[in-house]
Amino acid sequence: MTTRRNFLQQAGLLTAGILIAPSCMVAKADTKNIGIQLYTLREELPKDAKGVIGKVAQAGYREVETFGYSDEWGFFGMKPKEFAELLKQHNLTAPSGHFGLDPYIAGENEDMLKSYIDAAKAVDMKYIIAPYLGQQLRQSASDYQRVAERLSKAGEACKAAGLQMAYHNHDFEFQQMDNTTGYDILLSETDPELVKFELDLYWVVRAGLDPVELFKKNPGRYELWHVKDMDKANQKLNTEVGSGSINYKQIFDNAKMAGVKHYVVEQENFAMDPFQSIAQSYTYVKDNLL
Template identity: 50%
Template sequence: MTSRRTFIIKSSLATAAVLAVPSFAFTMNKKEIGLQLYTLREEIPKDIKATLEKVSSAGFTTVETYGFSIKDQFWGLSPAELKKILDTNHLKAVSGHYGIGSFLSDGDTAELKAAIAAARILKSEYLTIPWIDPPFRKNSEDYKKIAGRLNEAGKMCQDAGLKLAYHNHDFEFEDHNGVTGYEILLKETDKDLVYFEMDLYWVVRAGKDPLHIFKENPGRFKLWHVKDMDKLKPALNAEVGSGSIDFKSIFKEAKLAGMEHFFVEQENNFAINSFDSIKTSCVFISNNLIRK
């Protein structure tokens, strides 16, 4: 029979072993698997309730919203109505993609204030900016201006009890006289006000190494998009684990990156259909990338 003293000693040794491997200790606590709902953009407008039921049944516990507008809200639903459906399916909208292009271009706060109000009703942690329109990112000065606006938006979010994040594509990695737009955004934004959602697919697609970026900017990448790349056609996505991106090495550096939440996203190239694809990705992540 194991005595209480023996149990405590063994437990202490086990704890020490876990702490000796930071990446393992980190993944031990990452039980949530999220989904960017844009993946299901064809299904959501048809039947949001049935779609979110399937998201929950597939094994996801968190989601990231998209598509909010002042006029139509969330596909015709108010934030409160969407929150009720999410709660019914035991899903948490920890982040949302909100288009605030008018604020980034001319400083008009109407869209930003509406987004903040919606995110608060959903009890989200992050309000994430998904895109910069092409006319406003032509050169390094444009990116510096955007960085300033991000700092302003970050302060407004902070005052409202939220955090602001910025989501990348590949255009941020274009060179502007020896510096990329992404480098400018990282340098010119306040690390206490502006966080980053790294879309791993787009970083790799741009020919960059996520691990190198983590090392240069530790702790700033609180959110990730986990989206795989088709082995034969890089322009296409793939179910996580079936493509060419080495997610195991990336997840080992989750602590260095500062990652708190991640979301599966697949925009195209579904093996059978979008629901089967997200389930396949969820199973791979659960079995290979996180420990519960």
């Protein structure tokens, strides 16, 4: 099965959780913003990308988050304008995308970010998200300081283009180094206006941390969440939201403190039909968490 890391490597990108937070004016969040990270359907997309997008809309989602864009491959084999038109046909939007930024972060490809900005604007995105850091970029605290510097520079370029830079975590960022963590460095050494964070709640819990404590320490920094549940028997596996061990009701009760604007459902493995799975997660989020 394709993993995120393997996919990014294959695409040449390593080497070369969706809703507006409830306000005091409304009793219930607007479900039109529930989204899905399309990496969830990475096995199905190469077979019939247009059909997959249609099934995502049928499941109830109104937003998608992309992954794996390149100038050669586009968005799942489609040029940005073609992909944007497909989304429009299904009453979908793509406010955010995961773009492989390792070469840019390493200082090897300054033009890469511009190509991503152009593609994002063509699809009317708001967020360009760094989804992963290769091991060579995160060996020390000073490495993370360099990452923060490059993310800040990317944030300036995104802001100038009317976009927002953001960073998506796994669990390695929370490992201790020099009495701190890589994640703390990224938070403290980036401007909150230039770099937002997409908090992957599964990876936070898997790292042994409490997402609500992160909200308290860094209010307003987490404009996007990845919402995927942890299998009760094996924490290395995902399951449908509401069927696992993560206390999502407590997390969602504190959504306003986090500053969240988009909840992006994601799942990386299945024990049922993937399209049945994503519909089940959507329904649980809509009916039980918002």
